[in-house]
Amino acid sequence: MSSANLLPLPVLLPLLGAALTLVARRHRRTQVAISLGVLAASLAVAVTLMYRTHEEGPIALWLGAWSEPLGIALVADRLSALMLLVSSFVILVVLVFAIGQGVADGDDDSPLAIYFPTYLVLSAGVSNAFLAGDLFNLFVSFEMLLFASFVLLTLGGSGARIRAGTTYVIVSMVSSFLFLAAIAATYAAAGTVNLAQLSLRLPDIDPTVSLALQLMLLTVFGIKAAVFPMSAWLPDSYPSAPVPVSAVFAGLLTKVGVYAIVRTQFLLFPDSPLHHLIMIAGLLTMLVGILGAVAQPGIKRMLSFTLVSHIGYMLFGIGLASELGLSSAVFYIAHHITVQTALFLITGLIERVGGSTVIDRLGGLAATSPVLAILFFVPAMNLAGIPPFSGFVGKVGLLQAGAEDGSAVAWTLVVGSVVTSLLTLYAVAKTWSHAFWRPRAEDESDRAFALPTLTPSFGRLSDAIGAVVAAQRPSTPIAPPPPAQPVERPMPPLMLGAASAVVVFSLGLSLFAGPLFAYTDAAAQQMITRDGYVKAVLPQEGP
16 A cells, blocks of 8 residues: 555544444444554554655645645654654553443443544544644644544533533634634735645745744644643643543643644744744743642642643743754653653542542552552653653753753753753652552541642632631631542553553653654654655645
């Protein structure tokens, strides 16, 4: 089979699977078999595409019977193939985790009939975003993600999930409106929305217009990637979702926004004057996110804030606009997808064994489940950037690229990156120590009340202030709820196996960090030169 003919498969296979699982909604075993088969095939295609693009260069396919400049182009290069491979693996493993959770909890009341087709649509949207060769097809990908995300976020119909889903949808609809406006403005200015054609035409338009288009696209993708100050929606949305949903969201959805920033910055605006602005946004995202993480009493919200924080590392490398900076950013994206997914899945196991994800209500889990303690410890240290893990390798690459840049903004980011890494270590070490190492509290009923924890989360500040005022009033002391008691039940094998697989995959990134960094170096060089991408899409117009 021609390499180009493989390009539609990561999108078409999940969509076909979604249709089949919807037809088989009354037969859950059939849904499971179809979903696993489709996602396994997509993973195999991603592996093949990664090999083919590395050996042959960028691959393009024009769909439909339209002439090439007007049709829909799917394009794969080293960057998109790597993102496709990592995302396909994560999506497959998280589905296995979800199946294990459903089997352990009983399938009778679980919304699997809705879950499987929606999850496959989400997979198709992610793949389409990585392969999209024009802005409008990228917009379609985001809309597929929006539809699937809202359904998955609100599974179960609880009030917290509906509120979180509503917030997510409102923010996403605003960004979609801005994206449509940006697409219209781009077409009006350049006469096309094809990325390869835009890379040839945008240098010839008015610089002020080009700058305005860049700012519009950065705003849209910054919302998708949860870049500060457009990140307040994320910590309230992800923790309320079911564990498999929050895991795949945390691992992938923000990275789709980061990928879009990388693709448009280096293909459409290579000589942008906004590189320092991107780095400043990265610094603020790092610091605000990690300060929020340190203040959180729950593991899910702590991880949600670290997710925001570590988007800043990726922006650091993008803003440097150097080959080493971009290579380190791509390496860090692949690392962060796996580590963040692993931590959310393991948090689901912690909740299952310990009965809660609130840190102060946990304790002694290392004695209860040593395997779980190790599973959490490894990706937590990886996230903090402790050597010899891949997080350390990626951060060293970013620091080296910042030092080579030598500007005041770059050196400020170097310092900010180190501080963020230390605070990340503090946040995850505190969580591990409280949840796994210290003994579980037996009785806290002698405490009259507990002062509320103030967090940076918008919309909860007034509630926290009201709780503080109420605590000062003379009244009958109210004892806090007793600490959660361990749940004496084994971890389901599928759930444990899926979480372990992601941890092992992240360790593989550490073990093969050298070859992976060589691959991302080649990907960065390919993106900076742009020639191969343009020639693959427009062989007659490429430089």
